[in-house]
Amino acid sequence: MKFFIDTANIDDITEANALGILDGVTTNPSLMAKEGITGQQNILNHYIDICNIVDGPVSAEVIATDFEGMVSEGEHLSGLHKNIVVKVPMTLEGIKAIKHFSSKGIKTNCTLIFSAGQALIAAKAGASYVSPFLGRLDDISSNGLDLIAQIRLIYDNYAYDTEILAASVRHPMHIIHCAEIGSDVMTGPLKAIKALANHPLTTSGLEQFLADHAKGNS
Numbered sequence: 001m002k003f004f005i006d007t008a009n010i011d012d013i014t015e016a017n018a019l020g021i022l023d024g025v026t027t028n029p030s031l032m033a034k035e036g037i038t039g040q041q042n043i044l045n046h047y048i049d050i051c052n053i054v055d056g057p058v059s060a061e062v063i064a065t066d067f068e069g070m071v072s073e074g075e076h077l078s079g080l081h082k083n084i085v086v087k088v089p090m091t092l093e094g095i096k097a098i099k100h101f102s103s104k105g106i107k108t109n110c111t112l113i114f115s116a117g118q119a120l121i122a123a124k125a126g127a128s129y130v131s132p133f134l135g136r137l138d139d140i141s142s143n144g145l146d147l148i149a150q151i152r153l154i155y156d157n158y159a160y161d162t163e164i165l166a167a168s169v170r171h172p173m174h175i176i177h178c179a180e181i182g183s184d185v186m187t188g189p190l191k192a193i194k195a196l197a198n199h200p201l202t203t204s205g206l207e208q209f210l211a212d213h214a215k216g217n218s
């Protein structure tokens with residue numbers, strides 16, 4: 001499973017990249033605003049900065065909501081750097097834009113996916129990735145993991161190339177369950193990625209090894 005980090009924070013991206021297990025980055029307008037990145041040129045420069053850190057797909061989301069606006073904005077974003085994937089919201093205008101980008105060889109990430117039907121039409125339009133938001137479904141007492149499994153089944157039935165990018169991942173168990181289901185990618189915060197490495201028996205075992213080594217060499 002590919003690991004993307006879901007943030008626009010340069011320090012977190014740099015730290016995750018240094019682990020050597022990072023495959024890409026996802027951002028969205030809220031994450032950019034959280035980092036205080038405002039103004040069109042600053043936003044574009046920030047995407048380039050991220051692309052220069054991580055050698056993998058970097059999702060940059062369009063703000064336009066109409067087909068023509070999405071096409072114009074997406075083509076501009078795509079021209080910024082070879083790593084850019086144009087993130088397009090799941091709307092009918094977005095589906096038309098994804099079809100357009102797909103026909104031009106521009107990679108897309110269809111975002112705000114909350115149902116299997118949405119994932120199906122995004123794949124038919126040629127989306128490179130779909131982003132089902134599993135944490136936000138869990139938040140409303142729905143089951144985000146069930147949706148990932150349903151999309152996996154549908155895509156496998158028809159051998160769609162669209163990759164399932166599990167988004168709105170909140171904690172390490174989300175990551176593990178996504179891997180069990182066969183999600184192609186997960187995008188989550190640095191904290192959830194780092195938590196995968198933790199186990200109390202690893203910590204205590206290492207302390208014991210080091211203590212025994214120190215005793216034998218004192």
Ligand code: G3P
Pocket residue numbers: 006026028131133135136167168169187
């Ligand atoms: O990739 C989508 C993601 O940013 C949404 O996460 O935690 O805001 O639901 P969250």
